[in-house]
Amino acid sequence: MKFYIVFFTLFVSCRLHAQRSATLSIDLQKKEATVPATLHGIFFEEISHAGDGGLYAELIQNRGFEESRIPPGTTLKDGFIVPAERPHYMMQPKASDWKMPWTLKNDWPAWSAETNGTAEMQLQITKEFPLTDASPNALRVKIKKRNATDKTSLINDGYWGIKAEKNETYLLSFYARSQNLYKGSITVSLRSPEGELLGKYRFPVLKQQGWQQYKCEIKATGSHDKAKFVMDFDKEGELLIDFVSLFPAHTFKNRVNGLRKDLARLIADLKPSFIRWPGGCFVEGITIENAADWKKTIGPLEQRPGTYSPWGYWSSDGFGYHEYLQFCEDINADALFVFNVGVSCEYRSGTFAPDDSIQPYIQNALDAIEYAIGPANTGWGKKRAANGHAQPFPLKYIEIGNEQHGPLYAKRYNVFFDAIKKKYPQLRIMASMGIGDVNRRTLDSMKRVDLADEHAYKPANWSYVNYDHFDKYKRGDWEMYVGEYATNAGVGSGNMQAALNDAVYIMSMERNADLVKMSSYAPLLVNVNDVDWPVNLINFDASKSFGRISYYAIRMMQDNKATVNIASNLSIEEPKNKTALFSGSIGLATWDTRSAYKDIKITSNGKTVYESDLINRRDDWGLIRGEWKWEDSALYQSAMGEQRFAVLKNHSFDTYTIHLKARKTDGYNAFIVPFAVKDTNTFMRVHIGSWLNANVTIENVVNGFDVSDLVRQQKLPFKIESGKWYDIRIEVGLDKVDVFLEGQHIIHYEEPKKLFAIAGLDEAKNEVVIKLVNGYNEAANINFLIQDFTTRAALGEWITLTAPSLTDENSFSNPARFVPSTRNITLKSADLRFSLAPRSINVIRIKKAGSP
Ligand code: AHR
Secondary structure (H helix, E strand, O other): OOOOOOOOOOOOOOOOOOOEEEEEEEEEEEEEEEOOOOOEEEEOOOOOOOOEOOOEOOOOOOOOOOOOOOOOOEEEEOOEEEEOOOEOOOOOOOEOOOOEEOOOOOOOOOEEEEEOOOOEEEEEEEOOOOOOOOOOOEEEEEEEOOOOOOOEEEEEOEOOEEEEOOOOEEEEEEEEEOOOOEOOOEEEEEEOOOOOEEEEEEEOOOOOOOOEEEEEEEEOOOOEEEEEEEEEEOOOEEEEEEEEEEEEOOOHHHOOOOEOHHHHHHHHHOOOOEEEEOOOHHHHOOOHHHOOOHHHHOOOHHHOOOEEEOOOEEEOOOOOHHHHHHHHHHOOOEEEEEEOOOEOOOOOOOOEOOHHHOHHHHHHHHHHHHHHHOOOOOHHHHHHHHOOOOOOOOEEEEEEOOOOOOHHHHHHHHHHHHHHHHHOOOOEEEEEOOOEOOOHHHHHOOOOOOEEEEEEEEEOOHHHHOOOOHHHOOOOOOEEEEEEEEEEEOOOOOOHHHHHHHHHHHHHHHOOOOOEEEEEEOOOEEEOOOOOOOOOOEEEOOOOEEEOHHHHHHHHHHHOOOOEEEEEEEEEEOOOOOOOOOOEEOEEEEOOEEEEEEEEEEEEOOEEEEEOOOOOOHHHEEEEEOOEEEEOOEEEEOOOOOOEEEEEOOOOEOOEEEEEEEEEEEEOOOEEEEEEEEEOOEEEEEEEEHHHHOEEEEEEEEOOOEEEEOOOOEEOOOOOOEOOEEEEEEEEOOOEEEEEEOOEEEEEEEOOOOEEEEEEEEOOOOEEEEEEEEOOOOOEEEEEEEEOOOOOOEEEEEEEEEOOOOOOOOOOOOOOOOOOEEEEEEEOOOEEEEEEOOOEEEEEEEEOOOOO
8 A cells, every 4th residue: 555645834843852861770689570481482373474485495386286275164156255154153143244355366376377489388277186185186287289499388486486596406396197198398497587597407208107206406506586486398288287396405404394494593593482383363264164273284295285274375284283393393492282172263254163062173182282292102192203203392382272262162161171181281271362351251261271371462652551461460360371462553564663562561571470471472474475464573575584673672582581570660750841742733534434523723822823714714724535525614524434534734733722523424433633743644633433433542643544542442421423513622731632522521641651671680690681661762861779789890781772763674675774782881880870772672781799
């Protein structure tokens, strides 16, 4: 989507804001919670081609020609895949009307034929001679009217290109069935999109009977970031092709059927203590038939049928259960396996196996555990050994379903929990809690919970406002795993602001280490050619990758995790001369609603500084989006749709009160009043009647359309009626906003504090570890008061991660632009002062007296 910023003269004043000072008191003698080694792990899900076309090093997309299969449990109707009508788990006995667009352009995605001269090539998917039950489709290739020099090529685009690297060897294998119908050769090659040869191999003669497998090595003679894989035929005829696979010889740890080196390295560098796999919604499936099943992901690749991911594409499951467990071992992480409890994703079809048919699901989970940790003489342990790993894998955690919640699920959870604990008491078991905070109704129906899995996707600033989120949880009944967290609204596709919030979020977990034992950011990986989720940690395409600033923030927090917290207190002195934070112009807006506005007046310090005249001075208003009409003395937005917006041009106010009248005609919500408008892409706004005319909120808008709540939504005291004029008053102070509807106060916002600190000890190194975030746009001066700190010179390290603006981010062209930098420091007395850079994440490590 393209955004256009309209720069009216808004007279926005640019002032330097005053710096803050703070005192951080630390009491070295007062130890608090032990910080577990398990605090940081990772979460892998097949979303945005994280695995296929990502971490899994296979280079051929749609290698088995199975990607045009309609997912089981659905039928294709009018361009949608539609689940069979069955009850929805949460809406029983009703079915959901969910369906999903089916967007394939042809039956052989990622493949194409290319000819010249008189030659013709016909492609067709056939099930006539299935290679295996799991890979029933094959591609029939017919070559006709070919002259000796004509080109007849079958091409695979890879996953938006194939990385060809000079001198790397590529391992190719494929199956062909020619049955005396094709008697030519096949030349396989890597080529640039312009046709330049980057390496090839020729199979001169094909065996003629039945399916035959062909293998070769292609040594790359050149490099290209977006190469293609090509099969050239030199005769007319007809043959079937199936299961074309191409891997670089060098994968992470050089494993066969292995992982892409750069991505696996980025993950390993996070030093995750565990890996949660395989999802996410992927575990649940769009229908119960599509739910992930680990048993279909082990053994020969040709015998893995794949899983249709809820994110809209088939997973080959080449990065299957065994490969996942191997990866855990390779990077010294424990395994956290999530399985389906017989319920599909409730945001999709929600179809499920009834309570009296869940025994196979329980058995499947027990078998998965046996495969991972059972001795090699058990049924599934033997299969693991046969797959090349006699010793058990490091499986330590089990999660019973993803994002299920409510008493119905809890009942099911109890059955799974008992069955697993009975056989494997050493495993720690996670209970899912839906999307959002820990769910009381779910917990109340659970007999026992080891760890509750809270999912926390939060908007910008949320972590600042809710730094005490975990402080409020009751202790003792269960521990907490934050299985998915990210600051992912109001931060574009991720930026410095997200990293600051993520760092504060992590600090809020670390200081609550008595409760929060584990966490994992989500999603981990995104192929930028298929983005299913707004903000992701590691971005990549076919050849390049980079960690976002949040990635480095997490790494910094993990590398500098204390072993035990120590008591600390940060007291912030507000600057004496506060400046106006919400200066700018104002606007009028709607969202899926038709509304009119009139009698707009702005007062400041008791004086009227603007008064609308919507008959004679219409030019005051810039009509940015929507169908705005002048109706007598009102300005009426008459079109449905999102983000309808008009702005008051050529004005800017510092502290001001907006008075206006608003009337809704029809639509879902009610009134939106932008303020602090810096430009037409950057502003705040009061939304009265958000959530279908139920709530009021104050929102932040960046990049024109990226909207995030600044405060928790409040219930409106009454619904807005159509046809009635309402009085709205918005008092915009230096750093506070208060909103009144019909004279009644309905919401308050206050700019949160943006300075945070925690302290701990790294007992192994005998160092004090202090983490500080300065989220302000100005430097902050911190004075440390460390009780019992030796006055002898102490050595230390100061690690800083910062960027010139909140919207800065790493990129493909500059992947390490914003990474932590470390400087050594010498501290001469106990009176320590630090000036924290604006927008910075800091770790200060100080060697205690007696340290080596
Ligand atoms: O991380 C993306 C999705 O967010 C996961 O699949 C799901 O568990 C959550 O809602």
